[in-house]
Amino acid sequence: MGGKMKQSEAGPMAGEDFLQRCRGIVGPGNVITGQDDMAPYLTDWRGRYTGNAVAVVRPATTQETAALVALCAQARVPVVPQGGNTGLVANSVPDQSGQAVVVSLKRLNRIRGVDLVNNTITVEAGCILEEIQNAASDAGRLFPLSLAAEGSCTIGGNLATNAGGTAVLRYGNARDLCLGVEVVNAQGDIWDGLRGLRKDNTGYDLRDLFIGAEGTLGIITAAVLKLYPLPKAQVTALVGLQSPQAALELLSLAQETCAAGLTGFELMSRFSLDLVTRHFPQMRIGLSEEFPQYVLLEISDSESEAHATGLLEALVSEAMERELLGDAIVASSIAQSKALWSLREHITLAQAIEGKHVKHDVSVPISRIAEFIRETDALLQEAFPGIRLVTFGHLGDGNLHYNASAPEGVADDVFIQGQEAINRIVHDSTHRFGGSISAEHGLGTLKRDEIKRYKSAVELRMMTAIKSALDPLNLMNPGKMI
Structure with missing residues (x-):
């Protein structure tokens, strides 16, 4: 951005001595160099990008991570931090030069503590998101970040990309759920910013620099996260509508009716759910007829299930009177609620089975x-x-996954040749509507150059200045974002 960041003139010096020193830090079994063994770490989740690396190293502590980064800085070896490797823009895999070290954080997986009075949980970067949700629930609390990949993504990756998910409407993005971070910077120093404070006005907000930076400024090794009281009840409904405009009107009505109790509001086109039922025939929508659009909404309630159900039924009744929706299913059990959410969560997988497609993660x-x-x-x-x-x-926060599949009868390889033109139409339209070409997936390699079309020269210069100041050798996840 504003000129490519250049690697140190010294160049990488990752010989056998370097690998031996890595083994001395993390143990011989945690320095992986065989191509077959490294393969899962070198290809992105979509299988579209494969890089190469000197080695994959797996530290178990923040101190080991710091020692590795310091060694890499000394030897001028690029560092690619990696969590669950579930990203969609190739932001956690190395390039093809084979000069980088992948630092897998999966062994940093301890939950360091829960503070019920402060409503916080302190976790290491390699903790699986679902494990954090379960730990919070076991303590009688809610950690509300929820993603389709929650069984495999890690909190470090969630913070590095400022992940969104299905509950942003009520609780915000990953950034909003984090009070403090522990970071290994590009020089191998440890910054202990694990403060469980909701107010701290003592200078630049360094925490928010590292959240969403995709590992280009340093490695998040631990975090203090916000917890919330467990809701007494959660009720879910699937409704059929005629248009996105009707969905927007329903959203306004739901916010008036349910206020902060409205925790999920997901828009799905008919074709999206047609793909799910085509490739997963055991799943059924269950409405009386087909509709052009569907909304999956959820209400969380601090009083009782009866109160929550009453709110939802009142909302549906009022929406039908206003002719905003044509039909609705209100889940009558936890199993039925999970089945409705499963429809939403299988859209991405169903489209992947259908064939190659062009993804967009936009917000307007x-x-x-x-x-x-x-x-x-x-x-x-x-x-x-x-x-x-x-x-x-996520209609409630303006984030659309606006994906394109090939016309019937058009081969995938032919269709994918139009990817650049499709991107240009979608991204130019997004920009024209005052939106962002990346709402929650980040920039990674995929959108690194694309973003230059839409950010001002002033913004690009400021971003480059921050990168140069914190990572002057351009060793932290080079080629991503900047």
Whole structure:
């Protein structure tokens, strides 16, 4: 950005002596050099990008991580931090030069403590998100970050990408759920910012520099996260509507009716759910007829299940009177609620089974989502007649996963040749509507150059200045974001 960051003129010096020193830090069994053994760490989750590395190293403590980074700085070896490797923009895999070391943080997986009075949990970066959710629940609390990949993604990766998920409407992104971080910087120093404070106005907010930075400024090794009281009840409904505009009107009504109790509001096009039922026939939508759009909404309640159900039923009844929706299913059990959420969570997998596709993770002002979908759909259909659009996402916070699949009868390899043109239409439209081309996935390698079209020169210069100041040798996850 504003000129490529250059690697130190000394160049990498990752010979056998370097590897031996790595083994001395983390133990011989935690320095992986065989190509077959490294393979799972070198290819991104989508299987679209494969890099190479000097080695994969697996520290077990923050001190070991710091010693490794200091060694890499001395030897001028690039460092690629990696958590669960579930990213979608190739932000946790190395390039193909074979000069980098992948630092896998999966062994930093301890829950260091729970403070019930302060409503916080302190965890290491390699903790699986689902394990943190379970630990919070066992303590009678809620950690609300929820993603489709929660069984395999790590909190370090969630923070490095400022992950969003299905509960942003009520609780915010990963950044909003984090009070403090512990970081190994590019020089191998440890910054202990593990403060469980909700107010700390003592200078630049360094925490927020590292959250969302995709490991380009340093490695997050631990974090203090916010906890919330467990809701007494959660109720879920699936509703069918005629248009995204009707969904926006339903969102406004739901916020008026349920206030902070509204914790999920997911928009899904009919084609999105058609793919799910096509490739997972055991799943059924269960409404009386098909609708152009669907919304999955959830209410969390601090009083009782009866109170929550009453709120939801009142909402559905009022929405039907206003002719905002055509039909609705209110889950009558936990199993039925999980089945409804499963429809939403299987969209990405169903589209992958259908064939190659072009992903977009965009956000636009909530009030303009219907207009964005209408105009962008038309532009794509004009340019690629028959293109099939898989539109779904977090309507309550303005984040759409606006994906494109090949027209019927068009081979994947032929369709994917149009990826750049499809991206240009979608991203230009997003920018025109005052949006962002990356809402929650980050930039990684995939969008590193693309973002230059949409950020101002002033913003790019400031970002580059921060990178240069904190990582002057450009060794931390080089080639990502900047």
